[in-house]
Amino acid sequence: MHAPPVQRLITELSRLPGVGGRTAQRLAFHLLRIGEEEALALADAIREVKQRIGFCGVCYNLAEGPTCRICSDARRDPELICVVEQPSDVISIERTHEFTGRYHVLGGALSPIDGIDPEDLKLAELFGRIETGDVREVVVATNPTTTGEATALHIAERLRELAPEVSVTRLASGLPVGADLEYADELTLGRALAGRRAV
Amino acid sequence: MHAPPVQRLITELSRLPGVGGRTAQRLAFHLLRIGEEEALALADAIREVKQRIGFCGVCYNLAEGPTCRICSDARRDPELICVVEQPSDVISIERTHEFTGRYHVLGGALSPIDGIDPEDLKLAELFGRIETGDVREVVVATNPTTTGEATALHIAERLRELAPEVSVTRLASGLPVGADLEYADELTLGRALAGRRAV
Numbered sequence: 001m002h003a004p005p006v007q008r009l010i011t012e013l014s015r016l017p018g019v020g021g022r023t024a025q026r027l028a029f030h031l032l033r034i035g036e037e038e039a040l041a042l043a044d045a046i047r048e049v050k051q052r053i054g055f056c057g058v059c060y061n062l063a064e065g066p067t068c069r070i071c072s073d074a075r076r077d078p079e080l081i082c083v084v085e086q087p088s089d090v091i092s093i094e095r096t097h098e099f100t101g102r103y104h105v106l107g108g109a110l111s112p113i114d115g116i117d118p119e120d121l122k123l124a125e126l127f128g129r130i131e132t133g134d135v136r137e138v139v140v141a142t143n144p145t146t147t148g149e150a151t152a153l154h155i156a157e158r159l160r161e162l163a164p165e166v167s168v169t170r171l172a173s174g175l176p177v178g179a180d181l182e183y184a185d186e187l188t189l190g191r192a193l194a195g196r197r198a199v
Numbered sequence: 200m201h202a203p204p205v206q207r208l209i210t211e212l213s214r215l216p217g218v219g220g221r222t223a224q225r226l227a228f229h230l231l232r233i234g235e236e237e238a239l240a241l242a243d244a245i246r247e248v249k250q251r252i253g254f255c256g257v258c259y260n261l262a263e264g265p266t267c268r269i270c271s272d273a274r275r276d277p278e279l280i281c282v283v284e285q286p287s288d289v290i291s292i293e294r295t296h297e298f299t300g301r302y303h304v305l306g307g308a309l310s311p312i313d314g315i316d317p318e319d320l321k322l323a324e325l326f327g328r329i330e331t332g333d334v335r336e337v338v339v340a341t342n343p344t345t346t347g348e349a350t351a352l353h354i355a356e357r358l359r360e361l362a363p364e365v366s367v368t369r370l371a372s373g374l375p376v377g378a379d380l381e382y383a384d385e386l387t388l389g390r391a392l393a394g395r396r397a398v
Contacts, residue, residue: 001293003263005251009244015237017229023217026381028248029287030216032261036249038214043245045208049227050235050242052204062231064202088228094200182225 006032058129060105060122062087070094070102077101079136083126083155085109085143088182093141096190101139104129109147110154116147118154126155130163137167139196143181144171156199169196205231257328259304259321261286269293269301276300278335282325282354284308284342287381292340295389300338303328308346309353315346317353325354329362336366338395342380343370355398368395 002010006028014024031039055061056068063069070076070090080101084090090103106121118124130138140155142148156168171192181189201209205227213223230238254260255267262268269275269289279300283289289302305320317323329337339354341347355367370391380388 001290003252003261003268005244005248005263006261009248012241012244015241016226018222018225022382025287025290026217027215029285031245032248032252032286039245039249042211042214043242045204045211046230046238046242046245049204049208049231050238053202053231062202062205064204069202086228087231088224091200091224183221 056105059103060107060125061090061103075100079134080139081126081129081135081137082139082141084141084181085148085151086182089141089143092182092184092189093193096186096193098190098193099139101137106142106151109142109145109151111147111150121151123155123158127158127162130159130166135163135166137169139169139171139193140199141171141181141193143179145178145180152199168199170199172196254304258302259306259324260289260302278333279338280325280328280334280336281338281340283340283380284347284350285381288340288342291381291383291388292392294385295392297389297392298338300336305341305350308341308344308350310346310349320350322354322357326357326361329358329365334362334365336368338368338370338392339398340370340380340392344377344379347380351398367398369398371395 009028009031010021010024013019013027014021019027052064053062056063056071057066058071059068061068061070077100081104082093082099082101083104083106084093085106085108087105090105093099104122104126106123106126108116108121110116110118110121129135138155138159140152142151152170159166159168172194208227208230209220209223212218212226213220218226251263252261255262255270256265257270258267260267260269276299280303281292281298281300282303282305283292284305284307286304289304292298303321303325305322305325307315307320309315309317309320328334337354337358339351341350351369358365358367371393
């Protein structure tokens with residue numbers, strides 16, 4: 001019923017998370033209605049982000065160059081590493097202004113049922129950083145979900161063997177269990193960070 | 200806090216209808232996470248739709264060439280014209296399989312408060328089609344909202360002067376007032392079409 005280019009756009013839009021068929025159609029017609037310049041600005045922004053943004057060679061956060069802004073910042077404490085699942089979690093924690101250390105982005109959480117095993121995450125890279133670096137504390141800030149908790153436990157166990165001198169902490173409760181770290185408000189997340197406890 | 204290309208993408212995404220700041224960030228990180236090919240497929244679909252889709256020279260529906268599929272289809276009754284606000288409304292009505300005529304897309308509804316006057320819509324073009332063509336009936340299928348009703352009244356009044364032999368009808372009630380035609384289900388919309396009444 002739609003012309004092929006319109007149908008293709010609807011299909012591509014409906015691949016986005018939380019966008020169903022009706023919403024995709026609504027967005028497509030919006031893009032058809034607006035000026036060419038505004039629509040192409042979105043297309044170009046997508047293209048640019050895929051071309052210019054990669055992963056930091058140290059912490060696997062998003063980066064415009066070989067290392068991210070935080071790893072390149074000499075004022076950030078290199079002895080303190082906060083481990084998160086996704087780059088968006090770095091943004092959430094930075095927003096609290098409570099954390100002065102560096103990050104390590106795993107790229108997900110352990111979930112054997114979904115086929116996500118330790119080698120699918122940046123865990124070896126994390127252990128490598130800790131073994132070669134002068135790390136004092138690892139704050140495990142994975143989501144307070146089943147998979148996030150399992151990942152935290154895995155990290156704590158491995159570090160007890162590999163680097164028993166490093167203290168491993170976990171964000172304090174205050175985050176409702178089952179919630180998504182990305183949606184926590186700054187205050188709650190800041191308090192959870194301040195009240196972190198040993199695993 | 201975000202790298203400039205990421206911030207730019209979030210800004211562009213948040214211009215979409217119904218997409219707030221948090222949703223835009225979530226969509227941006229989704230686009231960063233997925234493969235380059237999938238992300239660029241969306242960028243290309245937007246670009247392609249703006250390059251290949253224009254407006255039909257007859258009815259102002261979306262069209263891949265000079266005229267749309269419906270205007271190019273000789274089996275569609277040229278004596279019956281359904282007037283809608285947006286191209287998406289054509290899709291909604293086509294989905295009912297109840298309408299065998301042709302369309303005229305106004306590009307909006309009269310709304311003096313928003314500065315949308317008759318000359319901002321394809322009204323002169325509609326009256327031109329009716330004066331030169333052999334039109335039997337005009338079904339006014341603008342939205343059952345204040346502005347949609349005002350537009351229907353305007354069309355009915357003008358046609359009473361210009362072409363008193365043409366009957367002007369309006370979609371039957373069945374659509375809840377204040378609702379958006381685009382979201383009506385096929386059955387309700389089909390019934391409203393079948394029960395259209397003279398204005």
